[in-house]
Structure formats: C-alpha cells, structure tokens
Amino acid sequence: MIYISKINIKNTKIKTKCTDKLLSIFIVIGIIVGCSIAESTTTTIKDFKITVGESKETLGNSKLVYEVAYGKKLSSSVDIPSNNVAKVVYKVNSNDKALVAQQASIRLYSLDGIDITIPMSYAQSEYSYTLSYKEIAKAFKSHSAEYTLEVIVSDSQLSTPIQWSVGTIKLNFAVQQSSPLSRYPEQKVISHLFRVPEARPSQTISTAFTGLVLAPSAIFVFGMLALGFNLSRFPTGMTFIYCTAFLASITAVTLLIIQYWISLTMVVTLRYLAVLLIPTLFFGQKTLSYLNSERPQLTKEKTN
Amino acid sequence: MSNLGFGAIVNQFYDSYKTKTPQKLKFIDLFLIYTFLTGVFVFAYCCAVGTFPFNSFLAAFISCVGCFVLTVCLRIQVNPANNFKNISFERSFADYLFCNLILHLVVFNFLG
Structure with missing residues (x-):
C-alpha cells in the first residue's frame, strides 16, 4: 500500500507537469496492472526462529531455539543473557x-x-540477523x-x-557496556592456570619443629648462665665508648x-655495608687492641 | 685402666674438661652444641616432613654448618694447646666475625 500510494503521488505530480496525455494514459494503465499483480499474490513468513547462544561460533549447537508460526505470538518472552x-x-x-523482498527488517x-x-x-533464500x-x-x-x-x-x-508482532525479547546489557567512553572492546576473562601448591605439613607439625629448632638457643642461654659471665674486663673510659660503638656497629x-x-x-646492601664497615673496623680495631694490651701477662704468654 | 667402666671414663672426661678447659673455650663449645643441635633439627625436619621450601632449608642448614665450621676454626686458634703463636685471640675473633659476615650474606641470599 505504501508503495502504491507513493507511485500515485509521483504520478499525479507527473500528470500536472506533463502535457502529453498519451503518457498519462500509459501510467494509469501501469498502476492498474501493478495493483492487480500485487493483489493476486499471497506472501507469508516461514521458518521464523530465534536462536540464543553464548557466541556466534556456538550458535549452531545451541538448544535455545524459539520458533513461532506466522501470525502467532511467542508463548513467552525470549531472554537473551x-x-x-x-x-x-x-x-x-x-x-x-522464495521472495527477495525489497525491504526486510526487524523492529525492536x-x-x-x-x-x-x-x-x-539475505543469503540462501533466508533472511537473518545476528544480534550481538x-x-x-x-x-x-x-x-x-x-x-x-x-x-x-x-x-x-x-x-x-x-508487519508482524512476534513477541517480546529481554535484552540484558552488561554493566561494562553501559560506558560509552570505553575505548577498547570487551575481552573475554583470561583464566590462568597456576601450579598446584606444594603439600604443606599441618600447623601442629610446623609449630612443633619451630619450637624444636629454637630449643637449642635456650640450652645456649642457660649454659651461658651456668658458666657465668665475667664482665670484669669490660673497658672503662674512652675505650668503653669504643667498645659500645663496636657492638652497635655489629x-x-x-x-x-x-x-x-x-x-x-x-x-x-653492599653499598650500605661498605659505609657501615668503616666505623665497625675503626671501633673494632680500637676495642680489640685494647683488650689485647690489657690481657693479663700470664694468660697472654699462655695464649701466644 | 682396664678396670675403668664407661661411666668412670665419662666422669673423668667431664672432670678434666671442667678443670682444665679455659672459660673461653667452654663458651665456644656451648655455641658449637647450639649450632650442631639446630642443624640436626633442621635436617630432621627435612627428612621427616619434606624439603619444601628447599631454599629456606638450604639457608638454615648452610648457616648451621658454616657457623659450626667457623667456630671450630676459632676454637682451634684460641686453644692454648695448639701452637698459633703469631695469631692472638683478638685477631682470631676479628677473622671469625668477618667470615661470619660473608657467610650470612650468602645465607640470607638463599633465604629468598
């Protein structure tokens, strides 16, 4: 009807401009013939179906297929995740x-x-559109x-x-896609495969061995106490400062x-160590040479 | 001598050690026992439970063994019974500290 009315309008315009009556007669005949052809055909839509799948590649294997006969409506709304x-x-x-229509579309x-x-x-006598x-x-x-x-x-x-109203479909746009500023296409989430972590011992065993490894230090401390400290030779005066500085450097x-x-x-680390070794060597030399000189002569003779 | 039992030998050894060994060497021996036992426990863990994490095991074991060896060296140098006439105790101790520094830089490098 749309096309016919368009032609009519065009033709009336032509009619008014055209002075040749013969031409207008031909046009009128053409319209009548066209109308008779149009009215004599019965056009239907066949094999309408909507297939929903995860990707274009997997559409062929999808089981979510909604079919409906021409003139009827989908029993339920098609949900596209x-x-x-x-x-x-x-x-x-x-x-x-099969008719190759001049206009075939879907309206949402x-x-x-x-x-x-x-x-x-249009391809292979069917119309298709993949909605992504x-x-x-x-x-x-x-x-x-x-x-x-x-x-x-x-x-x-x-x-x-x-103009056939098929039914309703639900479109669920992902949140990320709502950003019009997104410059890059959305990529699939990459799932990484990590190495299976090594078998760990239970917490009890770990704690037990930590205690066991630390136990000798208790023996060392108690042994020191048993042997007794002898701090009588700890230097005094200026050397005390050297000795303390040496311990601090270590x-x-x-x-x-x-x-x-x-x-x-x-x-x-090596850079810092080089700096730290200067005072360590200095104070170490001072302290150890003092201790060497202060050692009782008897012991010294024994040792050397 | 043949009449001495095992207990008597141990007692004699202990008395001799107690009276004749200098205090300094006793401290060193105590430290040797400490490092030796720690090394044994670390190795026992490795045998009983597993080597994971292997680098940590290596670091701990190298630290124990290294410390033990260095301390034994110090003990040999410090012991008056040995003839290290040119090397004083202070010099030995300074060497010991320096070697320990290098050893533990390596150990902490392994520790990961």
Whole structure:
C-alpha cells in the first residue's frame, strides 16, 4: 500500500507537469496492472526462529531455539543473557516461492521510547540477523529492557507490507557496556592456570619443629648462665665508648642483613655495608687492641 | 685402666674438661652444641616432613654448618694447646666475625 500510494503521488505530480496525455494514459494503465499483480499474490513468513547462544561460533549447537508460526505470538518472552548472541532467521515466501523482498527488517521497540529498526541480510533464500550486544549497545544506549519484536517486510509486489508482532525479547546489557567512553572492546576473562601448591605439613607439625629448632638457643642461654659471665674486663673510659660503638656497629650490620632479606637488593646492601664497615673496623680495631694490651701477662704468654 | 667402666671414663672426661678447659673455650663449645643441635633439627625436619621450601632449608642448614665450621676454626686458634703463636685471640675473633659476615650474606641470599 505504501508503495502504491507513493507511485500515485509521483504520478499525479507527473500528470500536472506533463502535457502529453498519451503518457498519462500509459501510467494509469501501469498502476492498474501493478495493483492487480500485487493483489493476486499471497506472501507469508516461514521458518521464523530465534536462536540464543553464548557466541556466534556456538550458535549452531545451541538448544535455545524459539520458533513461532506466522501470525502467532511467542508463548513467552525470549531472554537473551548478557554477552550472549541471538540469531533471528526467517524466510519470505510468495506463492510458495522464495521472495527477495525489497525491504526486510526487524523492529525492536520498548515502552521507554527506544525504537530501532534493523535491516536483515539475505543469503540462501533466508533472511537473518545476528544480534550481538557489542554491536547494538550504542544504538540501544545499553538500555536493558523488554523489547517488542516486529518483523517488517515490504516489496512492490505486496499490496500490504507485512508487519508482524512476534513477541517480546529481554535484552540484558552488561554493566561494562553501559560506558560509552570505553575505548577498547570487551575481552573475554583470561583464566590462568597456576601450579598446584606444594603439600604443606599441618600447623601442629610446623609449630612443633619451630619450637624444636629454637630449643637449642635456650640450652645456649642457660649454659651461658651456668658458666657465668665475667664482665670484669669490660673497658672503662674512652675505650668503653669504643667498645659500645663496636657492638652497635655489629648490631647495625646484622640489622642490615635482615633488611636485605626483607626488602633491599644486593647492590644497595653492599653499598650500605661498605659505609657501615668503616666505623665497625675503626671501633673494632680500637676495642680489640685494647683488650689485647690489657690481657693479663700470664694468660697472654699462655695464649701466644 | 682396664678396670675403668664407661661411666668412670665419662666422669673423668667431664672432670678434666671442667678443670682444665679455659672459660673461653667452654663458651665456644656451648655455641658449637647450639649450632650442631639446630642443624640436626633442621635436617630432621627435612627428612621427616619434606624439603619444601628447599631454599629456606638450604639457608638454615648452610648457616648451621658454616657457623659450626667457623667456630671450630676459632676454637682451634684460641686453644692454648695448639701452637698459633703469631695469631692472638683478638685477631682470631676479628677473622671469625668477618667470615661470619660473608657467610650470612650468602645465607640470607638463599633465604629468598
């Protein structure tokens, strides 16, 4: 009807401009013939189905197939989970022969005012469109809602274009896709395979061995107490400072090595160590030479 | 001598050690026992439970063995019975400290 009316309008315009009456007669005949052809054909949609799958590659194996006969409605709403794809397929037959319609599309509209018409692609006597969230996100403004699905087919051969409301589909856009600023396409989540961790002993065994390894230090401490400290030769005066500084330097070197274990690198550690060794050597030389000189002559003779 | 039992030998050894060994060497011996026992327990853990984490086991064991060897060296040098006339106790101790520093840099490198 749309096409015919268009032709009519065009023809009236032509009529007014054209002075040649013969030409106008031909046009009128053409319209009448066209109308008679259009009215005599019966056009139907066949094999309408919606297939829902995880990806385009797996659509062929998908079991989620919704089929509906022409003129009827889908019994329930087709839910398309986010990041899945759906393929809409149908055939247009005119007098039981495949018709290559001039216009074949699907229309999706929601109550919120989104109204999108998508043209179908024709191949092997059927029309198809694969609906992927990635491609339609921008047009649908990533608006998750229930959309009414309509099939629209029109051709100059049809007296009335087909406008068939198939049913409703639910589109669930993923949250990430709602960001129009996203520059890169969404990638699949990479699942890494990690090595299976080594078998660990139970907490009890670990604790027991920690205690066992630390136990000799208790023997050492108690042994020291049993043997008795002899701090009588601990220097006094200036040498006391040297001795204390020497002990402090050794402690600092120990702490540096622990710090190396925790965070530092070998190069940095060696640099700090070089700096620390200067006072250690200095105070060490002072302390040890003092102790050597102060040692009782008898012992010294025994030792040397 | 043949009449002496095992207990008597141990007692004699203990008395001799107690009276004749200098205090300094007793301390060194105590430290040797400490490192030896720690090494034994670390090795026992490795045999009984497992080598994981192997680098930590290596670090602990090398530390024990290294310390033990260095301390034995110190003891040999410090012992008046041995003839280390040119090396004083202080010199030996300084060497011991320096070697320990290098040893533990390696050990902590293994520790991971």
